[in-house]
Amino acid sequence: MKLTAQEHQLLKLHYALPVPYPRIARLLESNYDYKYVPxxxxKQRTNLNLKLAQLTxxxxxxxxxxxxxIPIxxxxxxxxxxxxQLIDPPAILYAKGDLDLLKKTSKVAIIGSRKAGKYxxxxxxxxxxxxxxHGSVIVSxxxxxADTMAHQAAIKYGGQTLAVLGxxxxxxxxxxxAELAATLAEKHLLLTEYPPYHPPAKWTFPMRNRIIxxxxxxxxxxxxxxKSGTMSTIEHALDHGKEIFAVPGPIDSPLSLGPNKLLDEGARPIWSGFQIIESLVES
Known part of the structure; x- marks a missing residue:
């Protein structure tokens, strides 16, 4: 991994101030004029200066x-x-695993409830x-x-999978x-926009969803x-014109309310992966 001098500067600034690229870019372009991060x-500015002095x-x-x-x-x-194409793209992506997965043209996100079960x-x-x-990378x-099930299914059937962390x-x-994450780091790909020291927080997971x-x-x-993080991911996808597929669910299950509502609003019902492949070929 080789970085230019400007990329080294961007990396160190992001390590100290882990915010999306537009905010960091303005700070760099203005020679650290803090009015661009109002x-x-x-106290935060003082702390940032101290961190940068330590990192330099x-x-x-x-x-x-x-x-x-691997920082990207x-x-x-x-x-x-x-x-x-995001309005707030990550300034740096931190990766562990096979970077070739990022270059794969076909990626399909499979998401759902943390309470997802046998269905x-x-x-x-x-x-x-x-x-x-078809060679699609499964993203979750x-x-x-459901996220765990998606990664495990990709591995079980001999595919490749990419996990975006919060x-x-x-x-x-x-x-x-932990064991699944270790497998992905070794043979697949883990990706995050947060520096290694950054802990999980309530707000980091909605931010993670826009990357998925x-x-x-x-x-x-x-x-x-x-009302769930899954639906927030769908909102990001709709904002960017992505095609949404929803698995129709039993009408007596609370976990069917999300996908069934999406179907009512125009999402495509899905019962086979071949439907997605047909859509990818058509596009």
């Missing part, structure tokens, strides 16, 4: 690479073009194998429930997915309540 308090002499890139963490700045050739497992069995045969968020690599949430949507050609929702 919501920073005087450190070989930050080498230290990250020693931990198996916004201006680097490996940075996904699809994410540049979602059944849906994965119908949807994932054709996508794997490593959360409990925290830095020195943390892991949920902890019970941004990377993917299409999104599939299995089971979900109407």
């Amino acid at each position: 919501n920073l308090s005087q 002499p450190l070989p930050l890139l080498d230290l990250l690479l020693e931990k198996g963490i 700045p916004y201006t680097h050739p490996d940075y996904p073009e699809r994410l540049k 979602s497992v059944c849906a994965m069995q119908m949807i994932v194998p054709p996508l794997v045969q 968020g490593l959360a409990k429930g 925290h830095g690599f020195f943390h892991l949430y949920p902890k019970e997915n 949507s941004g990377l993917s050609n299409s999104l599939v929702i299995t089971e979900s309540e109407i």
Whole structure:
């Protein structure tokens, strides 16, 4: 991994101030004029200056690479073009695993409730194998429930999978997915916009959702309540014109309310991965 001098500068600034690229770009272009980040308090500005002073002499890139963490700045050739279409693209992506997955043209996000059960497992069995045969990368968020099922199904059927995290690599949430995360870091891909020290927080997961949507050609929702993080991912996808597929669910299940509502609003019903492949070929 080689970075330009400007990319090294961007990396160190983002390590100290992990905010989306537009805000950091204005700060860099203005030679650290803090009026371009008006919501920073005087204490935060002082802390930022101290962090930058500490980081300046450190070989930050080498230290990250020693931990198996590959930083991908916004201006680097490996940075996904699809994410540049977001209004607030990540300034830096931190990756562990196979970067070639970012270059795959076909990516399908499969998401759903943390409470997802056997019905979602059944849906994965119908949807994932054709996508794997087509060479699509399965994208999800490593959360409990449907996300975990999506990653596991991709692996089970011999495919590739990419997980977008809502925290830095020195943390892991949920902890019970440690073995799955290790497998993805070794043979697939883990991705986050947060520096390694950054812990999970309530607001980091909605931010994570825009990356899941941004990377993917299409999104599939299995089971979900109407008000959930899953539905926020769908909102991001709709804002960017992504095709939404929803698994029709039993009318007596609370976890069917999300996908059934989407179907009523125009999402495509799905019962086979071949439907997505047909859509990808047509586009």
